[in-house]
Amino acid sequence: ASTAEAGEYKGKSKGHVIVIGGGFAGCTASRELSRSGYKVTLLEARNRLGGRTFTSKFAGEMVDMGGTWVHWSQPHVWSEIRRYGMELDETVGAVAENVIYIDYDGKRHEAKWSDIWPTAEDHDKVWRKYYPDAYEMMPFPSMPFQDLKWIETDNITMQEKLDTADLSEIEKIYIDCYHSTCGANAMDQVSYAYILRWYAHAGYSGTCINDLGLRFKIKGGTKALLEKIIGDANADIHLSTPVRKVTQTKNGVEVLTDTDKKFTADAVVCAMPQNVLRDVEFSPALPAGKLKASEDTHAGSGTKLHVQLEGEYEAFGGWAPGGDVPINYVLWDSAKNGHTHLICFGPGTDTLDMNDTEAVQKAIETFLPDAKVIQAFGYGWNDDPYSQGVWFSPRPGQAYGILEDMQSSHGRIHFASGDWANSWRGFIDGAIEQGLVAADKVRDQLKG
Numbered sequence: 001a002s003t004a005e006a007g008e009y010k011g012k013s014k015g016h017v018i019v020i021g022g023g024f025a026g027c028t029a030s031r032e033l034s035r036s037g038y039k040v041t042l043l044e045a046r047n048r049l050g051g052r053t054f055t056s057k058f059a060g061e062m063v064d065m066g067g068t069w070v071h072w073s074q075p076h077v078w079s080e081i082r083r084y085g086m087e088l089d090e091t092v093g094a095v096a097e098n099v100i101y102i103d104y105d106g107k108r109h110e111a112k113w114s115d116i117w118p119t120a121e122d123h124d125k126v127w128r129k130y131y132p133d134a135y136e137m138m139p140f141p142s143m144p145f146q147d148l149k150w151i152e153t154d155n156i157t158m159q160e161k162l163d164t165a166d167l168s169e170i171e172k173i174y175i176d177c178y179h180s181t182c183g184a185n186a187m188d189q190v191s192y193a194y195i196l197r198w199y200a201h202a203g204y205s206g207t208c209i210n211d212l213g214l215r216f217k218i219k220g221g222t223k224a225l226l227e228k229i230i231g232d233a234n235a236d237i238h239l240s241t242p243v244r245k246v247t248q249t250k251n252g253v254e255v256l257t258d259t260d261k262k263f264t265a266d267a268v269v270c271a272m273p274q275n276v277l278r279d280v281e282f283s284p285a286l287p288a289g290k291l292k293a294s295e296d297t298h299a300g301s302g303t304k305l306h307v308q309l310e311g312e313y314e315a316f317g318g319w320a321p322g323g324d325v326p327i328n329y330v331l332w333d334s335a336k337n338g339h340t341h342l343i344c345f346g347p348g349t350d351t352l353d354m355n356d357t358e359a360v361q362k363a364i365e366t367f368l369p370d371a372k373v374i375q376a377f378g379y380g381w382n383d384d385p386y387s388q389g390v391w392f393s394p395r396p397g398q399a400y401g402i403l404e405d406m407q408s409s410h411g412r413i414h415f416a417s418g419d420w421a422n423s424w425r426g427f428i429d430g431a432i433e434q435g436l437v438a439a440d441k442v443r444d445q446l447k448g
């Protein structure tokens with residue numbers, strides 16, 4: 001059968017929907033739509049589903065190269081975790097008692113978390129210093145509406161705020177490292193509104209935000225959850241099928257792949273990342289705001305790498321501040337069978353070639369001078385044409401400036417991605433949220 005036929009609906013359904021992109025957003029939309037009686041064709045460019053989540057083998061273990069940590073304060077992903085009975089594992093390094101940090105002069109220090117912050121309240125205070133008046137600035141973080149105060153916070157960078165915040169040296173180093181890591185770029189590239197919104201979602205608690213960002217992961221990896229979601233979708237899945245053109249016709253939508261296979265449907269859920277949309281041709285063209293945001297790209301272009309060391313090191317967390325260092329954050333993950341597994345984050349590939357073991361060795365030596373790196377691996381999300389970056393991180397003005405543009409539908413095309421979620425934007429949770437929202441928009445459109 002030609003793919004035009006393959007894409008044609010022949011059974012009894014309420015209509016036919018093509019979902020472009022099989023990350024958490026696309027898989028969630030596929031499940032929702034197929035379970036409500038639509039025929040679903042899922043077109044995925046890569047030879048696997050999962051998008052910016054990718055559970056793969058490193059040093060004999062299944063680990064997540066992309067999205068990893070989840071939390072019960074993230075309603076959409078938590079509901080899926082509960083629904084499918086998933087269990088969690090813990091990344092102990094996120095809250096390790098041993099801290100190794102590098103100061104702004106490049107000097108190495110060893111410290112104890114409980115000496116720096118004897119109580120959770122002491123840790124919370126640091127966050128309050130960086131985000132004073134957080135509640136006043138952002139009282140309703142999950143609301144999609146824009147507010148003048150929010151917009152003010154969007155127009156300054158995280159670095160500008162760090163330069164003026166009333167923090168001790170160690171507090172400044174910690175805030176710098178956390179924000180360079182979670183901003184996935186140097187702090188002068190990222191909107192101050194970004195992690196403020198995480199913080200607000202985390203109940204204005206530094207302790208919760210730390211648990212939330214880097215501590216609890218899904219047993220079996222994100223793949224285990226994704227397989228449950230897509231397993232509940234009766235979708236016709238085409239892997240290794242990059243879409244190059246989407247045309248709206250009088251009665252539906254035509255989708256052309258890069259090998260010129262044509263699929264037709266009544267509506268499309270476009271679940272590609274912000275940074276990738278610009279590479280697909282739309283007819284009629286994408287609205288100017290959406291296209292511009294994609295061309296501008298978001299700032300998320302940091303590095304995440306897995307490192308295996310010789311020897312079993314005690315659990316620790318490592319911090320090195322600044323946008324010019326190879327690694328900002330080291331998380332001890334486990335130590336067994338004579339080896340230690342670390343997960344490291346840096347501000348970008350300019351400061352570290354993740355797969356150059358010698359470069360990683362040098363970077364790790366700043367924290368552990370005697371360490372020997374056996375192997376290191378980081379997936380090249382920035383160079384992959386189907387992500388062109390890591391998680392969404394807003395440049396100044398992008399936290400709110402582009403949200404409405406990114407969320408709005410374009411005729412029969414509805415856009416779903418964690419990159420423009422209302423709540424946990426840039427997270428797996430946000431991708432699931434937007435998959436649900438897009439499915440609802442399709443249902444509304446096709447029900448008449």
Ligand SMILES: Cc1cc2nc3c(=O)[nH]c(=O)nc-3n(C[C@H](O)[C@H](O)[C@H](O)COP(=O)(O)OP(=O)(O)OC[C@H]3O[C@@H](n4cnc5c(N)ncnc54)[C@H](O)[C@@H]3O)c2cc1C
Binds near residue numbers: 023387391429
């Ligand atoms: C290194 C890293 C660490 C992260 N850590 C966390 C974390 O700890 N916790 C957390 O919650 N989130 C984390 N995230 C973010 C999270 O993974 C993403 O926000 C989420 O997975 C995005 O899902 P999505 O479906 O919106 O987009 P994606 O997962 O990017 O899915 C988009 C899909 O579209 C496909 N596609 C692209 N172009 C085309 C085309 N032309 N034709 C067909 N298909 C196409 C892609 O191949 C992809 O499968 C991390 C991300 C990265 C990269």
